Amino acid sequence: MAFQPILDIVTQRPFAFEALVRGSNGESAATVLSSVTSENRYAFDQQCRVAAIEGAVAAGILETDAKLSINFLPNAVYSPLACIQLTLKTARATKFPTERLIFEFTENEEMTDTEHVKTIIESYTKMGFGTAIDDFGAGHAGLGLLAKFQTDYIKLDMELIRGIEQSMPRRMIVEGVVRIARSLGITVIAEGVETTAEYTVLKELGIRYIQGYLLARPGFMSLPASSFFDDRNTRAA
Template identity: 75%
Template sequence: MAFQPIVDCETGLPFAYEALVRGCGGEGAGAVLARVDADNRYAFDQQCRVAAIEGAVAAGILDTDAKLSINFLPNAVYSPVACIQLTLKTARATGFPAERLIFEFTENEEMADTDHIGEIVASYRKMGFATALDDFGAGYAGLGLLAKFQPDLIKLDMELVRDIDTSLPRRLIVESVARLCDKLGITLVAEGIETEAEFGALRDLGIRYLQGYLLARPQFKALPTIVMPHYLADEEDRVRLRA
């Protein structure tokens, strides 16, 4: 696993670390996921949960107050209660507080049975875990999925974040999603931030939790250092962003 922080930009501290799957030699997620199929999906999902918790604890996450966000495959969960047992056993064995777990899934994965996804979200919430919908705005379901059930967090797809400082349509879309999340009681995270201008535009829109290369690149088997940008838009920039 590699780890990348989701940063609380009001404090500069990690709100959570996302665990990102890597090959044994550091290969990217795409190369690893390409080898996942119906026959090994469940075993892979279980192994990733264990590796994420063990890796985060070994990297020092217990020295922080940060949560741990684990990506999971909804189609690998045949029963939320049964499939969580190994995760809970690993958390107990490593001393990681289970209430600091976030389970993250992406709408880029086609979800034929959205009722099943809703059951997972509801079951995890009853057990005290948070859930996050990743890549919001870029996948199969979008707002239709959100209408069926509401996760605890939504992560904006980086396509909506890219060049948001100069794109009026992107800014208006993100602003609308932020208002919607506020009314639904959902925490909004913007990911894929690569420039100080993007960072500044998102902060001007009131988005508190940000993730991206600008703040920290994923680090293999370690928790990377967060580097906060020294962004302060001048009055001309603020007028342009509101225009």
């Protein structure tokens, strides 16, 4: 696993670290995911959860108060209660507090069984986990999905973020999503932030949690620090 921080621009500290799958020699997520099939999807999903928790603990996440965000495959969860047992066992073994876990999902293909996903979300919420819709605003992860169930977080897709300082439509869309999310009690995270101009607009729109190369690149088997706020504070001084 590689880990990328989601930074809180108010406290200027990591709010969470997202676990990103990598090959044992650092191969990209796309390379690893290309080998996932319907036959091995469940085992892969389970192994990713274990690797994320064990890797984050080994990297020092217990020395922080940051959450750990793990991507999961809804189609790999045949029963929320049964499929979470290995995750719980791993958390106990590593002494990682389960209330600091966030499970985020995204679907490149349209979900035909949204009731199943809703059941997973509701079950995870009852267990005390955070939940998130990743890549919100891309593909089928949009307002229609949000109308069917609400997660604790939505992560704005980078296509909505890219060049937002030069695009009034993007700005208005993000502003609208932030307003809707706030009304629903959902926290917005902006991902894929790469420029100071993008960051500035997102801050103006009231987004508190930011993730992207501007702040820190993923660290392979490590929790990367960010010098972004230090640099800005130094310039301001």
